[in-house]
Amino acid sequence: MGGAVTAVADDIDALHYNPAGTGGFGKESKARPFSRKVYFPHLGATANENAKDLNSEIRLQNTQEDNTVCKAIVDAAAGKRQYGRGSVALGLTFGRSALVPFYDNQVAAVSQGVDGAVDFRNRSLSGAAYGVSFMDVDGKIALGYSGWYASGSETKGALSYGELLDPTLRKEGIKDGRRQFSLLAHNVGGNIRLGKRASPTLSLVLRHIGDTKFEFSDDDEDSPTEDSSSPDEETDADQFPQDLTLGFSLAPMTKVGRFVWTLEATRLTESGTALYKKIRSGFEWSLGKGRDSYSVFSLRAGYNNAGSSYGVFLNLGLIGFEVSSEAVNIGRGNERFIERRQSATFIVNAAAM
Numbered sequence: 577m578g579g580a581v582t583a584v585a586d587d588i589d590a591l592h593y594n595p596a597g598t599g600g601f602g603k604e605s606k607a608r609p610f611s612r613k614v615y616f617p618h619l620g621a622t623a624n625e626n627a628k629d630l631n632s633e634i635r636l637q638n639t640q641e642d643n644t645v646c647k648a649i650v651d652a653a654a655g656k657r658q659y660g661r662g663s664v665a666l667g668l669t670f671g672r673s674a675l676v677p678f679y680d681n682q683v684a685a686v687s688q689g690v691d692g693a694v695d696f697r698n699r700s701l702s703g704a705a706y707g708v709s710f711m712d713v714d715g716k717i718a719l720g721y722s723g724w725y726a727s728g729s730e731t732k733g734a735l736s737y738g739e740l741l742d743p744t745l746r747k748e749g750i751k752d753g754r755r756q757f758s759l760l761a762h763n764v765g766g767n768i769r770l771g772k773r774a775s776p777t778l779s780l781v782l783r784h785i786g787d788t789k790f791e792f793s794d795d796d797e798d799s800p801t802e803d804s805s806s807p808d809e810e811t812d813a814d815q816f817p818q819d820l821t822l823g824f825s826l827a828p829m830t831k832v833g834r835f836v837w838t839l840e841a842t843r844l845t846e847s848g849t850a851l852y853k854k855i856r857s858g859f860e861w862s863l864g865k866g867r868d869s870y871s872v873f874s875l876r877a878g879y880n881n882a883g884s885s886y887g888v889f890l891n892l893g894l895i896g897f898e899v900s901s902e903a904v905n906i907g908r909g910n911e912r913f914i915e916r917r918q919s920a921t922f923i924v925n926a927a928a929m
């Protein structure tokens with residue numbers, strides 16, 4: 577939905593997008609069981625088109641065992657940024673509170689096109705997200721808080737193709753560029769239901785209060801932080817800046833399903849960021865009596881400054897699937913650096929057993 581989910585995020589997703597949605601929002605959320613969701617597990621994987629194309633080319637040429645040809649393919653991808661991400665989480669939602677232990681790993685790499693040399697950056701972290709929300713008896717106003725603590729390591733540098741293939745050299749190269757860090761984030765949010773018909777909802781969220789900064793270990797404080805090989809706000813920044821987001825949604829129920837439209841402005845505290853980078857919108861058509869993540873089937877689409885996004889979600893009760901494609905602007909400030917990513921999510925909800 578183009579990332580425009582602040583006014584409709586619920587349960588596990590609410591910890592990241594809007595903690596006021598933890599446990600759901602509106603009168604209909606009160607009818608749900610106390611043990612709403614027990615994700616065991618929640619698995620996610622993402623890759624950009626460059627990584628997908630490179631992997632497909634290597635497989636197509638059947639060059640996994642031919643290092644010379646494989647290196648030539650890597651060299652031919654010079655300047656094309658490769659990106660991949662994997663995550664696993666256990667999600668627990670009870671009433672209007674949630675706890676999510678998680679592990680997340682991201683990697684970005686760019687071939688230099690010379691002897692198979694590759695600039696790379698990897699960031700892995702593990703920790704727990706948690707949150708709680710409060711809603712009035714009429715289901716019209718909700719306030720919430722969420723936070724998360726994580727620790728992990730960041731590795732960056734450049735390795736030749738030979739070093740990548742040699743386990744000892746690869747291990748040494750990765751060790752030399754590794755830094756340990758920890759971080760603690762705080763978020764607050766609120767929802768207001770403005771009427772009954774079409775469920776108009778206004779939301780306001782302040783994420784990463786006071787900036788969420790990576791606290792590196794003492795031995796790594798003087799390590800370099802700039803890396804032009806992967807201009808990515810997710811893997812290249814040493815902090816998550818404070819972010820104020822204002823969102824609005826309409827969700828009319830019809831005979832052919834529920835339609836949801838969202839509009840929001842984000843990064844409102846960044847005066848130096850162009851307005852077009854702050855606006856995004858989303859649309860969802862879903863089937864089933866439940867709303868949002870409780871729907872049985874959903875088609876989703878969205879648009880932001882980077883381009884369009886689209887996806888499909890299927891909820892079978894015990895298990896759920898989601899596949900999506902989105903355009904992401906990873907340029908810093910007003911720079912424009914667009915890449916398209918494909919994602920897949922698999923969920924087992926033990927609470928449905």
